Amino acid sequence: MEENQEKLEKSLKIPGNILKEQALAAEFVEVCRAPIDGIFVSPSANNKFLWFGVIFVRKGIFGGGIFRFNIHIPLEFPDASDLPRVIFEQSNLFHPLICTKSKELCLNRSFPEGWKKEKHSLRRVLVVLQRSFYSYDVDTDKCINPEASVLYKEHRDKFREIAKECVEASRSMVYDELAEQEHDPNGIRLLPWDALTHKAAREKMLQIGDNSRFQGTAADFRREHIFSKMGLQVSEIVGKSYPNSYSWFDPAEMTVITKYDDVDLSQVNPSDSARLDREKHGIEPLDLGNLN
Known part of the structure; x- marks a missing residue:
């Protein structure tokens, strides 16, 4: 009973x-x-x-x-x-x-x-x-x-x-x-930037965010990420902008990774060349000196 x-x-x-x-x-x-x-x-x-x-x-x-x-x-x-x-x-x-x-x-x-x-x-x-x-x-x-x-x-x-x-x-x-x-599979784990692991995913995020050429699903994103890990070429980013929702920080260097647009360095002042070089490799200094 x-x-x-x-x-x-x-x-x-x-x-x-x-x-x-x-x-x-x-x-x-x-x-x-x-x-x-x-x-x-x-x-x-x-x-x-x-x-x-x-x-x-x-x-x-x-x-x-x-x-x-x-x-x-x-x-x-x-x-x-x-x-x-x-x-x-x-x-x-x-x-x-x-x-x-x-x-x-x-x-x-x-x-x-x-x-x-x-x-x-x-x-x-x-x-x-x-x-x-x-x-x-x-x-x-x-x-x-x-x-x-x-x-x-x-x-x-x-x-x-x-x-x-x-x-x-x-x-x-x-x-x-x-x-x-630590033992929770849904725990949030932030990892240092690793081009082999993250570059393809970042590019796809920018491409999706551009909202012009790619309208794929989450499954499409995962599948293309797997392909990129196999060494397949990921298509180039198109469009002129991407949403601010996507940020990639490197705390060790105090930098934020940004999108790079091709620039003719011969037309750039020498004082700007170092900045453009950083941008070319995907990072740009994050200025903490002008906080307000």
């Missing part, structure tokens, strides 16, 4: 689990369909209530930063009233909206009434995360890190100096293996 009761209870729990999994899957699909510039996330394979993430900050005081974070989703999601928790991996991240001790991003200002499943989404959380690195003009008494807020308002140069240190620290540890992701 007890055994039957146990089976009944388990069967009653299954629909709820399925609904949660479907809700989480729908959230991830929304992010994939409308990606947020500079942010990449990956749901954990071992814990469905955990998302791994990384944000590439493209400009501003924290421009050039590559900050890893985790999103901890309430177990009652999507019916939870508690907010998801966004916790950064970097220990020395100094920001008005990030707790010094827990490294948690304060979401209360953006979700004052708590989580409302009918109006909120995890994509919205990511939007708030992105904007937090471009706008921090908030009241000191409402900031989770009031010291950072005061410094930003009253001693901007000192704040820039500390922010730059945070950026440099983030880039120095970008290839580090994180313990929480």
Whole structure:
């Protein structure tokens, strides 16, 4: 009798689990369909209530930063009233909206009434995360890190100096293996640039992004990547532009890899030749001296 009761209870729990999994899957699909510039996330394979993430900050005081974070989703999601928790991996991240001790991003200002499943989404959380690195003009008494807020308002140069240190620290540890992701097949692993491994994939990303010649599927992309590993020639990039969504950073050299357009070097001033040579090989210096 007890055994039957146990089976009944388990069967009653299954629909709820399925609904949660479907809700989480729908959230991830929304992010994939409308990606947020500079942010990449990956749901954990071992814990469905955990998302791994990384944000590439493209400009501003924290421009050039590559900050890893985790999103901890309430177990009652999507019916939870508690907010998801966004916790950064970097220990020395100094920001008005990030707790010094827990490294948690304060979401209360953006979700004052708590989580409302009918109006909120995890994509919205990511939007708030992105904007937090471009706008921090908030009241000191409402900031989770009031010291950072005061410094930003009253001693901007000192704040820039500390922010730059945070950026440099983030880039120095970008290839580090994180313990929480080490045994997770969905963990986000960033690797140094390897032309044999990455060049073909990068070219295909630029080609897809150009949106002029290639309209292939993800399967097409994977198949051509496999072909390139076999030594087959990848078609040249066409078009004049590509979306800013694709960035390739080399933290060791503090550079960002960019697209190269052929230039007649004989028509270029000698002072520009070194820059063009770097561009020819796919890298361009990332200037951290003009942060504002």
